[in-house]
Amino acid sequence: MKQNIKILKQSSLFQGVEENDLEAMLSCLGAAERKYRKNDVIVLAGTKVTSVGVLVEGNAQITRDDAEGNRAILSELEKADLFAEAYVAAGSAEIPVTVIATTECRIVWIPFSKIVGTCSSACGFHRILVQNMMRVIAVKNIMMNEKMRILSCKTTKEKLMTYLSDYSERVGKNRFKIPFSRNELADFLSVDRSAMSRELSRLRDEGYLDYHKNEFVLFQ
Amino acid sequence: MKQNIKILKQSSLFQGVEENDLEAMLSCLGAAERKYRKNDVIVLAGTKVTSVGVLVEGNAQITRDDAEGNRAILSELEKADLFAEAYVAAGSAEIPVTVIATTECRIVWIPFSKIVGTCSSACGFHRILVQNMMRVIAVKNIMMNEKMRILSCKTTKEKLMTYLSDYSERVGKNRFKIPFSRNELADFLSVDRSAMSRELSRLRDEGYLDYHKNEFVLFQ
DNA sequence: AAAGAATTGTTGCATTTGCAACAAAGGAGT
DNA sequence: ACTCCTTTGTTGCAAATGCAACAATTCTTT
Numbered sequence: 001m002k003q004n005i006k007i008l009k010q011s012s013l014f015q016g017v018e019e020n021d022l023e024a025m026l027s028c029l030g031a032a033e034r035k036y037r038k039n040d041v042i043v044l045a046g047t048k049v050t051s052v053g054v055l056v057e058g059n060a061q062i063t064r065d066d067a068e069g070n071r072a073i074l075s076e077l078e079k080a081d082l083f084a085e086a087y088v089a090a091g092s093a094e095i096p097v098t099v100i101a102t103t104e105c106r107i108v109w110i111p112f113s114k115i116v117g118t119c120s121s122a123c124g125f126h127r128i129l130v131q132n133m134m135r136v137i138a139v140k141n142i143m144m145n146e147k148m149r150i151l152s153c154k155t156t157k158e159k160l161m162t163y164l165s166d167y168s169e170r171v172g173k174n175r176f177k178i179p180f181s182r183n184e185l186a187d188f189l190s191v192d193r194s195a196m197s198r199e200l201s202r203l204r205d206e207g208y209l210d211y212h213k214n215e216f217v218l219f220q
Numbered sequence: 221m222k223q224n225i226k227i228l229k230q231s232s233l234f235q236g237v238e239e240n241d242l243e244a245m246l247s248c249l250g251a252a253e254r255k256y257r258k259n260d261v262i263v264l265a266g267t268k269v270t271s272v273g274v275l276v277e278g279n280a281q282i283t284r285d286d287a288e289g290n291r292a293i294l295s296e297l298e299k300a301d302l303f304a305e306a307y308v309a310a311g312s313a314e315i316p317v318t319v320i321a322t323t324e325c326r327i328v329w330i331p332f333s334k335i336v337g338t339c340s341s342a343c344g345f346h347r348i349l350v351q352n353m354m355r356v357i358a359v360k361n362i363m364m365n366e367k368m369r370i371l372s373c374k375t376t377k378e379k380l381m382t383y384l385s386d387y388s389e390r391v392g393k394n395r396f397k398i399p400f401s402r403n404e405l406a407d408f409l410s411v412d413r414s415a416m417s418r419e420l421s422r423l424r425d426e427g428y429l430d431y432h433k434n435e436f437v438l439f440q
Numbered sequence: 441a442a443a444g445a446a447t448t449g450t451t452g453c454a455t456t457t458g459c460a461a462c463a464a465a466g467g468a469g470t
Numbered sequence: 471a472c473t474c475c476t477t478t479g480t481t482g483c484a485a486a487t488g489c490a491a492c493a494a495t496t497c498t499t500t
Contacts, residue, residue: 085358086361086362087358087362088358089358090359090361090362091355092359116347116350116351116354118347127337130336130350133354134354134357135310135311137358138306138309138310141306141361142306142310142312144368145306145364148367148368148371151368151372154411154458155457155485155486156487181447182449183447190371190372191374191487192488194448194449194487194489197450198449198450198451198487199487200449201450213448213496374487375456375488376457401476401477403477412457412459414457414460414480414481415456417480418456418481420479421479433477
């Protein structure tokens, strides 16, 4: 477990926890490491999960199969990422997603009951942990709200302008670089790439913005 | 405050708390009631909020103004509803929404620091409260995930089928009543009502489903 | 420099969509 | 039954979109 501490410390779950305290904390929490091989199923959709997972080594994907059996990749997990936290905290009966190892990897599992429970020795730590976990879930909440605002737009043009002006506002500049390639942006906005490209150049022609690669300028 | 206890008890924040304990708990939490008149601003977008609110009397709306100054109603609040919890738990700098009283109403405000903090007397209560608050935020998370799956569909037909089969699966029947009128459903799916109506009858013609008013039947 | 791969832009076309206007059906109250 | 109002369905049309195929550009590697 020792080699995991440096990585766990980077996880948002342990923000504000001293490295010295982390080891004692982990054993108090009943944290357990488990290894997975490439393509192993880490979490199977339809099962009940009661521990949150932290990926400490390797890479994994959160996936979901739809009715026709198409597998969609919902997100990529990398070192220090937390997963399954919302389903665990909600106490939901079944998790609807599958987590799959894309490389050999190691997961540290922490029982939720131990996080929210109190223990005689480290009560102060629990408070930090609980607050961190709540913050992680709440931040996702806010990000999803933003994304839903974008997805609720009826036209691609509106989606683009909403995304770009949100981004511009967030960074406080009207010239900025977005963290997406065209393909990724189209994915994010749930639109066709070529149709999006078309709308982008239309918006440029109409004088709303300018761009080069992933650098954008918004006018007025 | 006494007259609020029965209502607060119905709030998801106090699930599992005995009515007897609630009064002591509230004073320990530093809960404070505040009255608002119709059209009063309860939370102003752009300010920082550090307390969660529980509506104990009256009705209110969560709204958001876009760049052009159009006010969108994000949700309606009614008795015992919790609000602002995600922004408070995330510790976000500024809340992006405005909450407005649509009738005369009373709000009980509870400082977040008191919820996650510990106190000597009622430590066990805090645990329940923290767990409840986490659950509320996590459940919203899950619901938003479901909704994003729907909004990510490219066509109205797909949106409809995804929504309806999700709903069917949730209630475990292929004949069910949805809690939306056509207008509300179109709103929820972010599509035009008449275009949705068109797609619905097309889906019926193609034999995927049948419906009458808000009762639907899914085939196969 | 040349070749190859990946990213981005463009365009034609059939389909879908929003929008507006109107028709039909259903409900509530008189 | 009758009116009024709300909800739901239908349709024409211009605009937007997905899709496919291809062109242009940029980046990497040799």
